[in-house]
Amino acid sequence: MKRYLPLLCLAGLIGWATAGSGCPFQLSLVSPVAIVPENKPVSGLRLNLIYGANENVTGFDLGLVNHAHKSLKGMQLGVINFVCENVSGGQLGVIDFVSGNVSGGTLAAVNLVGGNLSGEEVGLINWTQGNLSGYDFGLVNLVGGNVAGEEFGVLNWAGGNVDGCQAGLLNCASGTVADGQHGLMNAAHGGASYQGGLINWTAKLDGFQWLGINAANEAKGLQLGAINYAVKLVGLQIGALNIIWGRENVLLRVLPIVNASW
Numbered sequence: 204m205k206r207y208l209p210l211l212c213l214a215g216l217i218g219w220a221t222a223g224s225g226c227p228f229q230l231s232l233v234s235p236v237a238i239v240p241e242n243k244p245v246s247g248l249r250l251n252l253i254y255g256a257n258e259n260v261t262g263f264d265l266g267l268v269n270h271a272h273k274s275l276k277g278m279q280l281g282v283i284n285f286v287c288e289n290v291s292g293g294q295l296g297v298i299d300f301v302s303g304n305v306s307g308g309t310l311a312a313v314n315l316v317g318g319n320l321s322g323e324e325v326g327l328i329n330w331t332q333g334n335l336s337g338y339d340f341g342l343v344n345l346v347g348g349n350v351a352g353e354e355f356g357v358l359n360w361a362g363g364n365v366d367g368c369q370a371g372l373l374n375c376a377s378g379t380v381a382d383g384q385h386g387l388m389n390a391a392h393g394g395a396s397y398q399g400g401l402i403n404w405t406a407k408l409d410g411f412q413w414l415g416i417n418a419a420n421e422a423k424g425l426q427l428g429a430i431n432y433a434v435k436l437v438g439l440q441i442g443a444l445n446i447i448w449g450r451e452n453v454l455l456r457v458l459p460i461v462n463a464s465w
Contacts, residue, residue, distance in 0.1 A: 215349040216328075231255030231266070242274075251281070269296075274303075284311070289318070299326075304333070314341075319348070334363070344371075349378070359386075364393065374400075377409075403428075417442075 208365040225246030231237035244259040251266025289303040304318035319333035334348035349363035364378035383397030394407035401415035408419040430439040445462030
């Protein structure tokens with residue numbers, strides 16, 4: 204009787220899976236060669252020797268290539284992790300791809316999120332098409348929407364506003380940056396309160412620019428650098444060369460050391 208026990212357990216798992224509820228265990232060679240059919244959910248542990256695919260996965264998902272046709276609630280660990288809808292939990296792999304939203308974190312060489320991310324992304328390349336609420340750590344961090352948190356990397360880009368900071372060699376935001384940009388080159392198309400780098404540019408400065416070349420269409424506050432330029436200034440410029448050339452000004456004002464307009 205004992206020799207048939209594994210077969211009986213396997214038959215029970217198959218019966219559970221075909222009954223429609225989430226099976227507690229899945230073993231897959233190359234889907235659809237698996238215990239649980241591809242259109243059924245797994246709630247427990249899924250082991251994918253090469254490639255495994257199921258409707259929903261809740262629990263632990265381990266293998267070379269892990270694929271959830273809908274959502275993942277739990278943890279994926281593999282070389283390639285692919286979720287067609289949302290993730291509530293985490294992914295650890297070489298390539299992590301989520302078509303929907305992520306609540307948790309992703310860690311891989313390449314992280315690709317098609318929706319919003321609430322949590323952390325850690326990798327060489329991080330791409331979030333929607334909004335980021337949390338942190339990006341990587342060589343290249345790209346967010347298509349707004350950032351509520353921080354981006355740390357060589358290249359940081361936000362397609363919307365940054366309610367936090369960007370720190371890297373090249374920082375760019377299409378909207379406004381609330382806390383600041385720290386890097387070699389900083390650009391904020393909407394506006395910024397603080398920029399510190401060799402080259403700083405923003406459409407509207409309400410605060411402080413410093414270190415190298417500072418430029419702003421409208422500057423309210425202090426520009427401190429080698430070269431400071433503002434179309435319209437309400438504040439102070441300190442540097443080797445200070446330029447105010449406003450559309451409302453009749454004359455170009457160029458002064459060394461200190462330039463001011465109130």
